[in-house]
Amino acid sequence: MESTLRGETGEAPKIRLRDVSKTYVPSRGGAPSLAVSDISLDVRPGEFLCIVGPSGSGKSTIMNMIAGLTDPSGGLIEIDGRPVAGPGRDRGVVFQDYALFPWKTVRENIEFGPRYRTESALPATERNRIVDHYIRLVGLAGAENKYPHELSGGMRQRCAFARALANEPAVLLMDEPFAALDAQTRLVLQEELLRIWGENLPRGERRTVVFITHGIDEAVFLADRVVVLDNHPGTIRTILDIDLPRPRTQQVRKLPRFQQLADDIWSLVRAAAYAATLEAAAGQ
Ligand code: ADP
Numbered sequence: 071m072e073s074t075l076r077g078e079t080g081e082a083p084k085i086r087l088r089d090v091s092k093t094y095v096p097s098r099g100g101a102p103s104l105a106v107s108d109i110s111l112d113v114r115p116g117e118f119l120c121i122v123g124p125s126g127s128g129k130s131t132i133m134n135m136i137a138g139l140t141d142p143s144g145g146l147i148e149i150d151g152r153p154v155a156g157p158g159r160d161r162g163v164v165f166q167d168y169a170l171f172p173w174k175t176v177r178e179n180i181e182f183g184p185r186y187r188t189e190s191a192l193p194a195t196e197r198n199r200i201v202d203h204y205i206r207l208v209g210l211a212g213a214e215n216k217y218p219h220e221l222s223g224g225m226r227q228r229c230a231f232a233r234a235l236a237n238e239p240a241v242l243l244m245d246e247p248f249a250a251l252d253a254q255t256r257l258v259l260q261e262e263l264l265r266i267w268g269e270n271l272p273r274g275e276r277r278t279v280v281f282i283t284h285g286i287d288e289a290v291f292l293a294d295r296v297v298v299l300d301n302h303p304g305t306i307r308t309i310l311d312i313d314l315p316r317p318r319t320q321q322v323r324k325l326p327r328f329q330q331l332a333d334d335i336w337s338l339v340r341a342a343a344y345a346a347t348l349e350a351a352a353g354q
Pocket of ligand 1: 095103105124125126128129130131
């Protein structure tokens, strides 16, 4: 029993998925569809884990189940050894579409977490200290009183990071957070995210990040490991170690090893997408 509770490195996993599956049952009748199946995965404490796979391979479904936004149909998901039973402040979630309150300023959006912590309403001084810290950390000092519509896409996403971080979650769940941004902003925010994650800190002090992306280069740049999904239903095809040096800057993209890893992942994703296309054609 003990050995199955451990991650591959011998330490207890931060997030543990065992034989997880999800079947969506249409509310208006029709056949249920198996979206993901047999997902077993340990995310190590302080790890940056990326999930890639063709569209429809279940990336968002897996993320939503870890976030507690949707229940698995089978299997087990644990954070720190405790089953996930709904959303929790231990997990900060950042989606592609910012999810900011348009009627609140940057500061008020970021404050939302600390202000509304139910079990321990924070004194105003402490709340302000936390909010100031995260405004500075994400580079939004000077923009605190702007409203979301006054910000660029990159700044809105910085604000969404800060709002998630202000709850000081041990786990950060990010579902294609950079997908809507232009290429240059994306590169800048990738580096910033590694800094915010704690790339320069000892591993024990880093947050645990699960990051979904369509971008294979993005996954290689950011991750400690990359999970590649197959589709129909979504299953884990393979998990690759990204053995590139840290801290990483854009220079790392010039290493032959970077290109090799990106090529390997691309071949796997392409094979999964191609197999799905053939399956769909055969089913017609
Ligand atoms: P990805 O994020 O990799 O694109 P998703 O997790 O969004 O994949 O979807 C996986 C599969 O589950 C797809 O076939 C999708 O159509 C289906 N699916 C996702 N969400 C729902 C839902 N709420 N109801 C029914 N089917 C869904």
